[in-house]
Amino acid sequence: MRTADQIHIGERATIHRIVPSELSLHLMEMGFLPGKEMSLLHRAPLRDPIAFRLENTVIALRKAEAQLIEVSLEK
Amino acid sequence: MPEVLTPPRQSTFTVALVGNPNVGKTTIFNRLTGLRQKVGNYPGVTVDKRFATIKAGEHEATIIDLPGTYSIYPNSEDEVIVHRVLNGLDSSNKPDFVLAVVDMSNMERGLFLVTQIMDMGLPLAIILNMSDTAEEQGVKVKSHALYQSLGVPVLQTNARSNQGLEGILEVLSKKMFEKPEGFLASTDLLPASLSEKIQQRFDLDNQYQAYQLVRFYENEPTLSEEHRNWLQTEIEAAKYNLQATQLEETQYRYRAIQGVLDKAVTKTDLGRKRLTDKLDKIFLHKIGGYAIFLTIMLVIFQAVFAWSAMPMDLIDGFFASMSARAAGLLPPGVLTDLITEGIIPGIGGIVIFIPQIALLFAFLGILEDTGYMSRVVFLMDRIMRPFGLNGKSVVPLISGIACAIPGIMATRNIGNWKDRLITIMVTPLMSCSARLPVYVILIGIAIPESYIGPFNLQAVALLGMYLLGIVAVLFTSWILKLILHFKEKSYLVVEMPMYRLPRWKDVLITMYSKSKTFVLEAGKVILAISIVLWVLASYGPSSAREEAIAKVESPAAGATDEQLTTYENQIASAELESSYIGIMGHFIEPAIRPLGYDWKIGIALITSFAAREVFVSTMATLYSVGADVEDELTIQEKLNSEVNPETGNKVFNLATAFSLIVFYAFAMQCMSTLAVVYRETKGWKWPVIQTVYMTALAYVSAWVVYQILS
Numbered sequence: 209m210r211t212a213d214q215i216h217i218g219e220r221a222t223i224h225r226i227v228p229s230e231l232s233l234h235l236m237e238m239g240f241l242p243g244k245e246m247s248l249l250h251r252a253p254l255r256d257p258i259a260f261r262l263e264n265t266v267i268a269l270r271k272a273e274a275q276l277i278e279v280s281l282e283k
Numbered sequence: 284m285p286e287v288l289t290p291p292r293q294s295t296f297t298v299a300l301v302g303n304p305n306v307g308k309t310t311i312f313n314r315l316t317g318l319r320q321k322v323g324n325y326p327g328v329t330v331d332k333r334f335a336t337i338k339a340g341e342h343e344a345t346i347i348d349l350p351g352t353y354s355i356y357p358n359s360e361d362e363v364i365v366h367r368v369l370n371g372l373d374s375s376n377k378p379d380f381v382l383a384v385v386d387m388s389n390m391e392r393g394l395f396l397v398t399q400i401m402d403m404g405l406p407l408a409i410i411l412n413m414s415d416t417a418e419e420q421g422v423k424v425k426s427h428a429l430y431q432s433l434g435v436p437v438l439q440t441n442a443r444s445n446q447g448l449e450g451i452l453e454v455l456s457k458k459m460f461e462k463p464e465g466f467l468a469s470t471d472l473l474p475a476s477l478s479e480k481i482q483q484r485f486d487l488d489n490q491y492q493a494y495q496l497v498r499f500y501e502n503e504p505t506l507s508e509e510h511r512n513w514l515q516t517e518i519e520a521a522k523y524n525l526q527a528t529q530l531e532e533t534q535y536r537y538r539a540i541q542g543v544l545d546k547a548v549t550k551t552d553l554g555r556k557r558l559t560d561k562l563d564k565i566f567l568h569k570i571g572g573y574a575i576f577l578t579i580m581l582v583i584f585q586a587v588f589a590w591s592a593m594p595m596d597l598i599d600g601f602f603a604s605m606s607a608r609a610a611g612l613l614p615p616g617v618l619t620d621l622i623t624e625g626i627i628p629g630i631g632g633i634v635i636f637i638p639q640i641a642l643l644f645a646f647l648g649i650l651e652d653t654g655y656m657s658r659v660v661f662l663m664d665r666i667m668r669p670f671g672l673n674g675k676s677v678v679p680l681i682s683g684i685a686c687a688i689p690g691i692m693a694t695r696n697i698g699n700w701k702d703r704l705i706t707i708m709v710t711p712l713m714s715c716s717a718r719l720p721v722y723v724i725l726i727g728i729a730i731p732e733s734y735i736g737p738f739n740l741q742a743v744a745l746l747g748m749y750l751l752g753i754v755a756v757l758f759t760s761w762i763l764k765l766i767l768h769f770k771e772k773s774y775l776v777v778e779m780p781m782y783r784l785p786r787w788k789d790v791l792i793t794m795y796s797k798s799k800t801f802v803l804e805a806g807k808v809i810l811a812i813s814i815v816l817w818v819l820a821s822y823g824p825s826s827a828r829e830e831a832i833a834k835v836e837s838p839a840a841g842a843t844d845e846q847l848t849t850y851e852n853q854i855a856s857a858e859l860e861s862s863y864i865g866i867m868g869h870f871i872e873p874a875i876r877p878l879g880y881d882w883k884i885g886i887a888l889i890t891s892f893a894a895r896e897v898f899v900s901t902m903a904t905l906y907s908v909g910a911d912v913e914d915e916l917t918i919q920e921k922l923n924s925e926v927n928p929e930t931g932n933k934v935f936n937l938a939t940a941f942s943l944i945v946f947y948a949f950a951m952q953c954m955s956t957l958a959v960v961y962r963e964t965k966g967w968k969w970p971v972i973q974t975v976y977m978t979a980l981a982y983v984s985a986w987v988v989y990q991i992l993s
Contacts, residue, residue: 236530239395252662268779
């Protein structure tokens with residue numbers, strides 16, 4: 209299973225699961241929910257933080273937080 | 284009998300304006316209230332409470348603009364306010380109604396917050412804002428369908444272009460708020476027996492409120508120890524797993540919202556690329572992005588100085604001539620002296636700040652308003668991390684260039700306590716605008732106005748002071764990171780809103796209200812200190828005074844005018860030296876002599892502890908006392924001509940001026956900042972540590988500078 213930080217630019221991914229942690233609730237409240245589509249827009253230098261497109265919004269996460277989001281890729 | 288006319292009964296009520304960040308909530312607030320808004324404090328925290336009372340039909344409505352939040356479960360200090368106000372825990376601000384603002388192009392997340400408020404049982408109305416962006420993205424909302432499924436009035440607006448504002452006013456004047464049925468069945472959230480017990484004991488309306496209490500009771504200061512213990516026992520007895528329930532609630536809620544949106548919202552993919560995405564390719568570019576950021580900062584910096592120079596000169600000159608004119612008009616006496624030597628220079632010392640502060644606040648407002656600030660957070664996060672800071676620390680630090688107080692208050696949206704604390708501790712090291720007049724005057728004295736190539740040497744020195752501040756920030760936070768240990772993990776979750784053109788009216792309102800607050804707050808302190816200073820400088824223990832005056836040789840009969848003037852000056856300086864403040868200055872002189880300061884500078888250091896900008900007015904007062912006001916010398920000229928009576932050298936030579944500049948760069952000389960740090964950290968520990976480390980840093984650095992240069 210890939211995590212969100214491993215999405216390539218241009219790929220579309222579907223959120224599979226949010227790995228349980230202290231941040232799960234926060235991530236879910238921001239809209240990172242299983243079944244939602246997301247894509248990767250930008251990586252800052254040193255590949256961290258990463259900006260994701262989720263629905264109509266852009267949200268930046270650190271690599272460590274992105275690793276809490278398990279995704280499956282769409283063809 | 285004549286009819287008795289009774290005025291129509293007016294009612295007053297309170298409306299809380301809530302919504303996600305960046306949904307145009309503040310624009311709506313500004314449009315509704317204009318300049319009537321006031322800034323106050325919530326009890327116990329320094330978060331600015333913005334509110335205004337407006338006339339809505341026959342009623343008076345007080346509107347409170349709450350900080351933007353994604354959920355009523357707080358992740359930061361900002362969001363705690365929303366939770367407290369909505370739950371009625373803050374009794375002075377309990378809202379009667381809620382106006383919930385939702386971004387029409389991002390309904391899902393907006394409704395997440397709205398439905399939570401519905402479940403709490405508060406009467407509300409929904410404003411779907413930013414209809415223009417929604418349209419651009421092919422989003423259409425059937426308000427009526429939404430009304431039917433939620434049971435709450437819904438109106439569409441586009442606050443930026445003033446569309447739909449009459450609708451909001453109508454909602455207010457007719458009190459068209461509705462108390463909806465709960466959105467989620469709370470039975471799923473809390474075991475019925477536990478919920479009943481809690482509702483009974485705390486007299487709550489519904490299950491969701493009981494559930495809220497379970498979520499918050501541990502950190503709720505208004506609950507008694509007894510209540511807290513009772514809750515703990517009951518929750519444990521019910522074997523209730525709060526964390527799992529919360530995650531479930533979030534998923535339920537989003538699922539239920541999706542059901543509503545399927546009926547009420549149509550989305551057509553217009554296949555258009557958002558302008559924001561194109562702009563982000565430029566602004567977030569790995570190299571270009573940083574170049575743009577640096578350029579923007581330099582342009583702001585340059586503009587603040589270039590544009591404020593003229594008004595500042597005018598203000599300076601104006602107050603100097605006002606003193607002279609007042610001295611000419613008023614009969615000579617103690618009161619006149621107080622006005623011309625104490626009050627007028629004191630007020631001038633405050634007013635001269637206004638151009639720079641207003642410009643800085645305006646530029647910061649634009650950066651925030653356009654959405655660029657969150658891009659800066661993205662660009663800077665990784666760079667700030669090794670220093671124990673966070674991408675979000677950049678916003679407080681940049682604000683710190685204007686003033687540490689709004690900067691420290693801006694740390695509230697850093698969710699992580701360690702990152703936030705370090706940011707609070709180092710923000711006062713940024714060169715704030717209060718240091719500016721000190722720098723400008725001292726640099727003007729120490730460095731000749733010459734050019735190296737196209738660069739003005741004085742401007743380069745000033746830029747250097749700002750860089751010095753940044754270096755001090757990074758160094759200190761790095762040290763703090765090594766010393767402080769907290770369990771909490773650092774994280775960053777930040778939304779990058781769409782780019783928008785700045786709303787000039789909003790920028791102006793922000794600039795006006797922030798400058799006003801700053802000037803009034805700082806002004807009170809400065810004015811009071813100016814008066815106290817003047818009194819201390821004009822009076823002293825009478826015996827010491829007479830002795831000092833007697834020591835001055837009186838000129839022989841038939842002395843020239845020149846000799847008489849020298850005599851008068853000697854008397855004046857003897858009087859100052861034997862005044863109360865002179866005695867205080869002499870008392871600390873041994874401690875500051877290694878830094879190159881005399882007792883007069885010592886006085887300025889003492890008074891600057893309240894606020895560093897007082898340095899200028901202190902100097903103005905000290906060197907005006909006894910001086911001929913009609914000379915209309917500006918402060919800088921006065922200081923530059925000051926000569927050490929013993930050595931005959933200038934008091935403000937290169938070494939002393941630089942030593943002083945460095946001292947002011949690092950020392951904690953601002954009561955207001957200390958007060959804010961006290962409130963934000965909820966105790967005296969951190970402000971005390973901050974004062975000690977900053978003063979030590981200032982003393983040692985100033986000593987090193989003086990020893991090297993002299």
